[in-house]
Amino acid sequence: MQPHAPNRRSRLARAAALAGALTILLTGCVSNASQDSLKAKGSVARSLDSLFVPVFWIAVGVFCLVAGLVSFCIVRFRRRSDDDAPKQIHGHTRLELTWTILPALLLAGIAIPTVKLVFDVNSYPKNAPVVNVTGHRWWWQFDYPNTAVHTANELHIPAGQKVLLVLTSDDVIHNFWVPELAGKVYAIPGRHNKLLVEADKPGTYYGQCAEYCGTSHANMRIRLIADSPADYQAWLTSQQVGPPTPSAADSTAGLTLFQQKGCAGCHTIQGISAGVVGPDLTHFKSRSVFAGSIFDNNDNNLRAWLRNPPAEKPGSVMPNLNLTQDDINKLVAYLDTLK
Amino acid sequence: MFNSAAKLQFGLAAAVLVAAVIYGFALDDPGGFVIAMGVFVALVLSALATTGSGALDRAPRYPSVADSPPVQTVTVERTQTRPSPWPLVGATAAGILAVGLAISDNLVVVGVVGLLVAAAGWLSQSWREDPSFAGPARSRISERLIEPIGFPALAVTLIAVLVIGVSRVLLAVPKEASVAVAGGVAVLVLVVFFLIAARPRVGRSALAMAAAVAVAGVVVAGGVSAASGYRTFEKHETGDPAAVNEVAQGIAYKVKSLTVTAGKPVTITFTNLDAGTYHDVAVYTTNPGGTPIWAGEPIKGVKKMSYTTVFNTPGKYSFRCDFHPAMVGTFTVVNP
Numbered sequence: 001m002q003p004h005a006p007n008r009r010s011r012l013a014r015a016a017a018l019a020g021a022l023t024i025l026l027t028g029c030v031s032n033a034s035q036d037s038l039k040a041k042g043s044v045a046r047s048l049d050s051l052f053v054p055v056f057w058i059a060v061g062v063f064c065l066v067a068g069l070v071s072f073c074i075v076r077f078r079r080r081s082d083d084d085a086p087k088q089i090h091g092h093t094r095l096e097l098t099w100t101i102l103p104a105l106l107l108a109g110i111a112i113p114t115v116k117l118v119f120d121v122n123s124y125p126k127n128a129p130v131v132n133v134t135g136h137r138w139w140w141q142f143d144y145p146n147t148a149v150h151t152a153n154e155l156h157i158p159a160g161q162k163v164l165l166v167l168t169s170d171d172v173i174h175n176f177w178v179p180e181l182a183g184k185v186y187a188i189p190g191r192h193n194k195l196l197v198e199a200d201k202p203g204t205y206y207g208q209c210a211e212y213c214g215t216s217h218a219n220m221r222i223r224l225i226a227d228s229p230a231d232y233q234a235w236l237t238s239q240q241v242g243p244p245t246p247s248a249a250d251s252t253a254g255l256t257l258f259q260q261k262g263c264a265g266c267h268t269i270q271g272i273s274a275g276v277v278g279p280d281l282t283h284f285k286s287r288s289v290f291a292g293s294i295f296d297n298n299d300n301n302l303r304a305w306l307r308n309p310p311a312e313k314p315g316s317v318m319p320n321l322n323l324t325q326d327d328i329n330k331l332v333a334y335l336d337t338l339k
Numbered sequence: 340m341f342n343s344a345a346k347l348q349f350g351l352a353a354a355v356l357v358a359a360v361i362y363g364f365a366l367d368d369p370g371g372f373v374i375a376m377g378v379f380v381a382l383v384l385s386a387l388a389t390t391g392s393g394a395l396d397r398a399p400r401y402p403s404v405a406d407s408p409p410v411q412t413v414t415v416e417r418t419q420t421r422p423s424p425w426p427l428v429g430a431t432a433a434g435i436l437a438v439g440l441a442i443s444d445n446l447v448v449v450g451v452v453g454l455l456v457a458a459a460g461w462l463s464q465s466w467r468e469d470p471s472f473a474g475p476a477r478s479r480i481s482e483r484l485i486e487p488i489g490f491p492a493l494a495v496t497l498i499a500v501l502v503i504g505v506s507r508v509l510l511a512v513p514k515e516a517s518v519a520v521a522g523g524v525a526v527l528v529l530v531v532f533f534l535i536a537a538r539p540r541v542g543r544s545a546l547a548m549a550a551a552v553a554v555a556g557v558v559v560a561g562g563v564s565a566a567s568g569y570r571t572f573e574k575h576e577t578g579d580p581a582a583v584n585e586v587a588q589g590i591a592y593k594v595k596s597l598t599v600t601a602g603k604p605v606t607i608t609f610t611n612l613d614a615g616t617y618h619d620v621a622v623y624t625t626n627p628g629g630t631p632i633w634a635g636e637p638i639k640g641v642k643k644m645s646y647t648t649v650f651n652t653p654g655k656y657s658f659r660c661d662f663h664p665a666m667v668g669t670f671t672v673v674n675p
Contacts, residue, residue, distance in 0.1 A: 093341055096346070100350060100353065101353065104353055104354070104357050105357075107357070108357045108360055108361055111357075111361045111365075112360075112361055112364045112365060115361060115364075115365035115366075116364075116365055119365070119366070256627075259627065259628065259661070259664070260661075260662075260664040261662065262617055262619075262637060262661050262662035263661070264621065264631070264634070264661040265617070265619040265621065265634065265636075265637035265661035265662060266636075266637055268631075271630055271631075272630075272631065273621070273631050273634065273661070274621065274631035274632070274633060274634040275621075275634050275636075275637075275661070276634070276636075277636055277637065319617070319639070
């Protein structure tokens with residue numbers, strides 16, 4: 001029995017590896033995946049896709065040719081007996097020329113559109129709207145220059161128009177990636193990298209940080225909301241209005257707590273506080289998600305978050321402020337007014 | 340037919356042609372394309388010439404051992420050569436160059452100069468060990484190169500090393516110590532040369548050793564001094580921002596009133612001495628409530644933070660800790 005044991009184990013391991021590989025392959029069949037760079041939904045992503053597809057098929061052709069030749073040689077020229085030695089030759093000029101010129105032509109063919117595209121995606125239209133994007137651990141800040149609009153996690157852009165994102169980071173290196181609309185570009189502290197995005201149609205597009213940036217890297221998601229031009233203008237206008245003064249007793253008490261419990265130290269609310277560590281909360285309730293786009297913006301989630309942020313999102317910079325349930329209810333009532 | 344050299348050159352030519360075509364298509368730059376095509380033509384001509392020479396890079400093949408020419412053994416008399424120091428110099432220079440690429444342009448220059456020196460030294464050593472390097476060549480080099488150019492260049496370099504090295508030391512040490520160092524170096528030089536003069540039979544190698552040690556010492560001392568930075572020099576003009584300090588201890592500010600000048604940069608240094616507790620300094624128009632004017636970052640536990648900012652509008656403001664409503668003070672922005 002003993003000699004069979006390792007054999008069975010290796011067979012098991014092989015079966016497990018095969019199952020794993022097949023599972024990964026099966027994920028390719030998902031039809032409604034929201035982060036699929038092969039389903040371009042804007043001109044920028046389409047230009048990348050239009051390069052990827054032909055290069056992919058050329059690579060498939062090269063793979064089949066090379067793998068086929070190797071397989072053929074393995075079978076045809078296998079060693080048939082102990083004193084079986086192949087005919088000894090000194091190079092083959094015609095063959096050498098062929099396998100030099102053919103790949104050179106192939107690479108040249110691929111290089112021309114590649115280099116063209118590299119320059120194309122790095123040329124930015126002068127009149128494109130600009131949004132400054134800053135990566136934080138672990139959420140995204142979006143600032144609209146020449147307006148008082150500062151928001152987080154949800155990036156609004158006008159649909160059918162190229163928008164220039166200027167990326168930087170406040171702490172470590174992050175990477176901005178909305179696969180259906182554009183490629184990845186790094187957000188690096190002290191640098192301003194540029195990325196063009198465009199969405200053909202209004203809608204919500206999903207993305208995430210694509211550079212491992214620490215504990216909650218996986219919780220650093222992006223929602224890119226493309227609005228029709230009219231909706232976008234309306235959104236931009238509504239975001240520039242200051243927050244309403246709370247009138248109800250609990251929300252007024254919530255505002256006082258906001259000013260006394262340290263919230264104001266990190267969060268800006270126009271006219272109330274000037275903190276710059278966490279997201280601007282002036283229009284917090286106009287956003288559908290919070291905390292790096294991982295929670296729906298509803299009262300239940302908000303209460304759980306305020307009770308203990310690091311428990312909800314590992315590594316959260318926002319500390320547990322040891323708020324009482326009453327404090328939390330009042331703060332949530334106040335936050336609900338920030339539409 | 341084609342020998343290896345010709346194949347290599349044809350290959351290079353093909354690569355250059357491909358690069359030229361890609362460059363020409365991708366970028367609208369005819370100049371670069373023409374230059375690349377020129378290189379291509381040169382390589383093709385060179386490859387054709389190599390092919391035309393008919394040189395073979397394969398040993399002739401003989402049907403049997405009996406037909407092949409007899410094996411000849413050539414014995415070359417070689418004098419024992421000393422191990423060469425130049426690879427070591429080259430490697431060190433390459434290392435300096437690599438470090439320099441990462442941290443400093445000056446180190447890159449040092450690395451490149453070192454590599455050039457190593458290359459020249461290595462080349463000249465291998466030439467000197469070659470049999471063709473005999474009496475006449477040696478004396479010609481000595482007359483034409485070493486005496487008129489080499490010695491003066493060496494002297495200038497030595498003087499530069501001494502001046503730069505010693506001056507770095509003088510700049511790095513405290514003011515009083517620099518006087519002592521300068522005097523000490525002068526006395527040392529005087530004593531050493533006095534000793535050498537008094538004992539004319541000191542061996543050449545001993546002198547060379549002493550000189551090498553002295554130069555190395557100066558270089559090391561100068562390098563260390565330059566790396567450790569110069570002493571702070573008294574400034575006669577201050578363009579520095581004004582500074583205000585605030586300390587939080589025992590859930591209270593130490594300074595209850597801060598004053599800054601409008602329109603001038605000011606550095607606010609805030610120290611939190613309460614372990615495990617959040618504090619910050621935030622300026623509002625009034626207290627409680629009020630419109631925010633400026634806020635520093637919240638600091639947890641014992642830590643110090645500095646911010647430089649500008650307050651533009653003169654007036655009476657209020658500052659408070661966003662975490663402790665009872666921690667308040669007055670913040671005054673005065674006219675310049």
